[in-house]
Amino acid sequence: MARPIVAIIGRPNVGKSTLINRICKSREAIVHDEPGVTRDRSYQNGFWSNREFKVVDTGGLVFDDDTEFLPEIRQQADAALLEASIALLIVDGQQGITAADEAIAEWLRKYQCKTLLAVNKCESPELGLSLAGEFWGLGLGEPYPVSAIHGAGTGDLLDQLISLLPVQEDEEDEDDPIQLAIVGRPNVGKSSLLNAICGENRAIVSSIRGTTRDTIDTSLLREGKTWKLIDTAGIRRRKSVNYGPEFFGINRSFKAIERSDICVLVIDALDGVTEQDQRLAGRIEQAGRACLVVVNKWDAVEKDTYTMPLMEKELRSKLYFLNWAQMLFTSALKGQRIEPIFKYASLAVEQHKRRVSTSVVNEVVSEALSWRSPPTSRGGRQGRVYYATQVASSPPSFTLFVNDPKLFGDSYRRYLERQLREGLGFEGTPLKLFWRGKQQRDLEKDLKRQQSKSNNS
Numbered sequence: 001m002a003r004p005i006v007a008i009i010g011r012p013n014v015g016k017s018t019l020i021n022r023i024c025k026s027r028e029a030i031v032h033d034e035p036g037v038t039r040d041r042s043y044q045n046g047f048w049s050n051r052e053f054k055v056v057d058t059g060g061l062v063f064d065d066d067t068e069f070l071p072e073i074r075q076q077a078d079a080a081l082l083e084a085s086i087a088l089l090i091v092d093g094q095q096g097i098t099a100a101d102e103a104i105a106e107w108l109r110k111y112q113c114k115t116l117l118a119v120n121k122c123e124s125p126e127l128g129l130s131l132a133g134e135f136w137g138l139g140l141g142e143p144y145p146v147s148a149i150h151g152a153g154t155g156d157l158l159d160q161l162i163s164l165l166p167v168q169e170d171e172e173d174e175d176d177p178i179q180l181a182i183v184g185r186p187n188v189g190k191s192s193l194l195n196a197i198c199g200e201n202r203a204i205v206s207s208i209r210g211t212t213r214d215t216i217d218t219s220l221l222r223e224g225k226t227w228k229l230i231d232t233a234g235i236r237r238r239k240s241v242n243y244g245p246e247f248f249g250i251n252r253s254f255k256a257i258e259r260s261d262i263c264v265l266v267i268d269a270l271d272g273v274t275e276q277d278q279r280l281a282g283r284i285e286q287a288g289r290a291c292l293v294v295v296n297k298w299d300a301v302e303k304d305t306y307t308m309p310l311m312e313k314e315l316r317s318k319l320y321f322l323n324w325a326q327m328l329f330t331s332a333l334k335g336q337r338i339e340p341i342f343k344y345a346s347l348a349v350e351q352h353k354r355r356v357s358t359s360v361v362n363e364v365v366s367e368a369l370s371w372r373s374p375p376t377s378r379g380g381r382q383g384r385v386y387y388a389t390q391v392a393s394s395p396p397s398f399t400l401f402v403n404d405p406k407l408f409g410d411s412y413r414r415y416l417e418r419q420l421r422e423g424l425g426f427e428g429t430p431l432k433l434f435w436r437g438k439q440q441r442d443l444e445k446d447l448k449r450q451q452s453k454s455n456n457s
């Protein structure tokens with residue numbers, strides 16, 4: 001049985017995201033002194049008194065205004081409430097009951113989930129009792145005074161919350177989900193791609209740059225595996241970003257890259273590869289993440305039989321450091337070529353985690369050396385490769401023991417990396433090669449001998 005869901009509901013700027021970070025002991029939800037920071041619904045794991053549950057953050061609800069993202073925010077809140085066991089309504093104790101609170105309370109009555117009322121910004125127990133009393137007037141039962149910032153009253157609130165949760169059967173142990181981060185510049189179609197994959201309006205889609213701010217996590221089953229999809233904020237150049245919600249969203253996007261197993265880099269087919277796309281690709285490679293390049297908005301391109309191969313060649317020439325990544329041409333709007341994403345992503349993740357025996361690695365290296373000998377220095381010294389071994393996975397990493405690393409230039413190093421990839425596979429994942437000199441290798445052997453002697457004595 002899946003973990004029960006608690007939906008956090010309220011008007012803008014009452015402290016919903018702050019309370020979520022308090023409950024989930026995290027800093028994932030963006031907190032900023034500005035209404036309307038949260039737009040999409042985002043999920044985090046909560047835990048209290050041996051009970052686990054999911055907490056879903058929603059945008060601030062406004063019913064008398066249909067400008068900008070407000071209708072979409074209401075749709076996201078509606079989707080959260082339809083799957084929730086408990087609706088936790090947050091109100092501002094210092095402002096008292098407002099017409100907006102009354103409208104939300106009336107709106108909540110049409111849903112089947114249980115409702116719990118938290119009166120936020122009650123910074124002391126005495127203040128809380130005096131401020132919370134007014135909110136009995138909403139007709140939603142006992143109001144619980146809390147301070148999301150300081151934590152006052154949250155224990156009593158959570159005790160009541162878990163008492164209302166449905167009884168949960170023990171879950172069977174499951175493998176950790178594969179973390180797939182959808183990254184790219186603003187307005188390339190990341191949220192549209194997420195919605196097409198999920199088959200629902202999981203994220204708000206708009207032509208306005210910076211619509212997505214939080215990283216949006218979604219779990220689903222594909223290719224016989226559980227995936228955790230992370231839709232990220234569009235990443236612009238830091239010089240173009242002011243300190244505020246977009247700044248925090250971009251930082252979370254970078255963290256999403258680092259914690260992912262694979263990144264789906266979304267490129268706009270109409271714009272081609274921009275300088276910012278190249279920077280993002282470089283960051284993915286530097287982080288050692290598996291990668292799949294998705295060229296979106298393919299439906300908007302005028303094409304013939306040769307358009308796709310010619311465009312792929314042009315795109316790869318600018319993304320040369322991701323030449324190992326599979327490239328797909330999709331239309332999130334039309335739903336074209338969406339399903340193969342998981343097929344290629346699954347293969348890339350398998351390669352990212354794969355290990356190869358030392359004997360097989362050295363067979364490939366020996367063959368590469370026979371095809372092209374290591375370079376010789378001006379002084380007549382030739383590079384020699386003694387042996388190679390895989391030392392890590394995720395990403396696959398190899399150490400090559402040589403007579404002198406300085407004798408191997410960039411060209412020959414790229415050649416050996418290419419031969420390792422062709423001989424061993426590893427499509428969809430970067431490789432890392434470490435070059436160890438003979439002297440350094442001998443020092444390591446001496447150290448092992450000394451450690452062995454000390455252990456035996």
